Amino acid sequence: xxxxxxxxxxxxxxxxxxxxxxxxxxxxxxxxxxxxxxxxxxxxxxxxxxxxxxxxxxxxxxxxxxxxxxxxxxxxxxxxxxxxxxxxxxxxxxxxxxxxxxxxxxxxxxxxxxxxxxxxxxxxxxxxxxxxxxxxxxxxxxxxxxxxxxxxxxxxxxxxxxxxxxxxxxxxxxxxxxxxxxxxxxxxxxxxxxxxxxxxxxxxxxxxxxxxxxxxxxxxxxxxxxxxxxxxxxxxxxxxxxxxxxxxxxxxxxxxxxxxxxxxxxxxxxxxxxxxxxxxxxx
Numbered sequence: 245x246x247x248x249x250x251x252x253x254x255x256x257x258x259x260x261x262x263x264x265x266x267x268x269x270x271x272x273x274x275x276x277x278x279x280x281x282x283x284x285x286x287x288x289x290x291x292x293x294x295x296x297x298x299x300x301x302x303x304x305x306x307x308x309x310x311x312x313x314x315x316x317x318x319x320x321x322x323x324x325x326x327x328x329x330x331x332x333x334x335x336x337x338x339x340x341x342x343x344x345x346x347x348x349x350x351x352x353x354x355x356x357x358x359x360x361x362x363x364x365x366x367x368x369x370x371x372x373x374x375x376x377x378x379x380x381x382x383x384x385x386x387x388x389x390x391x392x393x394x395x396x397x398x399x400x401x402x403x404x405x406x407x408x409x410x411x412x413x414x415x416x417x418x419x420x421x422x423x424x425x426x427x428x429x430x431x432x433x434x435x436x437x438x439x440x441x442x443x444x445x446x447x448x449x450x451x452x453x454x455x456x457x458x459x460x461x462x463x464x465x466x467x468x469x470x471x472x473x474x475x476x477x478x479x480x481x482x483x484x485x486x487x488x489x490x491x492x493x494x495x496x497x498x499x500x501x502x503x504x505x506x507x508x509x510x511x512x513x514x515x516x517x518x519x520x521x522x523x524x525x526x527x
Contacts, residue, residue, distance in 0.1 A: 250289045251276065253360040260287065260364070267375060272431060277367060277375070285356065288363040290335050290431070334431055339363055341408055341433040348406045349484070350399050351426045371422040379425060379456065380415035389460035392425055396453045397469055399427060400446075402484050404477055409434040409442055413449035415456040436477070443474055468492035 247255060247263050254260045264277040267286065278287045335358065342355040342365065354366040368376040384392065396418070403410060410417075410433060417429035436442045450470035458465040467490035475492065476482040 248274070248276065248289060250360070250362055251278070251287055254278075254287070254362060254364075257359070259359050260285075263287075270429075272429075278364075280364075284367045284369075286353065286363075286365050286367045288338075288365065290361065290363075292331070335361055335363075337433055338429075338431040341430040344406050344408065345403060345427075345430075348402050350402045351424070352430070353426065353428060368419045368421050368426050368428070370420075376419040376421045376426065378416055379418040379420050382420050384457075384460050386461040389457040390464065392420075393453060393457035393461070393464055396425055396457075397450070397473075397488065398484060399425070400450060400453070401473060401482065401486075401488075404436055404446070404473065405482060405484060407436050409436050409439075409446045410449050411445045414452045418453075446470060446474060 245263055245265055251260065251263055255262070260278040260280055262279045264279055264284065267275045267277050269275075273288050273290045276287045276289070278285055339355050339358050342352050345352045346354065353368055356364040356366075358364075370376045379392075400410075400413070410427065410430060412429065412432050413427070417427065419426045419428055434442055434445050436446070439445075447470040450473070454464055454467055454469065469488060469490050471492035471494075472488060472490065473482060476486060
């Protein structure tokens with residue numbers, strides 16, 4: 245295929261050997277399969293702000309620290325340099341998040357760095373070596389849905405434990421390789437402690453996962469992991485090892501005992517699924 249202009253410097257510098265094909269074109273970036281010696285990787289080319297579909301950039305960038313006081317002042321003035329700083333931060337945010345989350349044990353593509361504004365990372369593949377499907381493209385049993393939901397809740401907790409929220413987590417940016425779900429697309433990753441919209445975004449991420457897996461396992465639909473996890477986070481009690489129930493009782497109102505009992509039973513089944521998953525993964 246014809247080499248996209250942003251990838252030409254990587255070819256010239258020998259960072260990649262050839263562009264194999266375009267993998268996808270999304271609201272904020274285009275992703276290409278590229279060859280690096282004998283290995284296939286992904287090259288993510290970010291779109292400029294005027295061509296990007298992510299219109300609420302400021303909402304996601306709130307709480308991110310600029311690399312210097314000059315850059316911070318430039319962003320506040322909203323001039324040309326300030327816009328350039330925001331663009332650079334947007335492009336660097338994903339690779340920073342990938343390294344932090346990989347170090348925290350979150351299943352994300354392995355990053356290989358940013359070159360000329362292009363992010364190189366692992367090509368997540370299925371058992372046959374083809375690009376892994378999104379989770380909405382995979383059929384699953386109720387048992388598989390419970391297991392993957394439990395796994396995704398653990399990934400979300402690990403993200404929050406290092407201060408990050410995905411911010412746009414859905415069935416469209418979770419891939420499934422031969423070992424299970426892999427989280428992708430993190431340029432809008434949110435600073436949990438410094439963003440006024442953090443809980444709303446966190447709750448949306450968690451509930452998107454709940455709704456995705458509840459299509460195969462309807463008992464998940466009543467779980468309240470977002471509020472439970474956030475309350476532990478605010479109390480500084482959240483760890484990846486902390487047992488979760490999916491139950492959250494608002495102290496401001498009366499508890500629905502029948503609903504709580506139903507949720508407890510559902511959680512028992514989910515806990516069993518989680519244990520089976522960890523046994524299968526050797527965790």
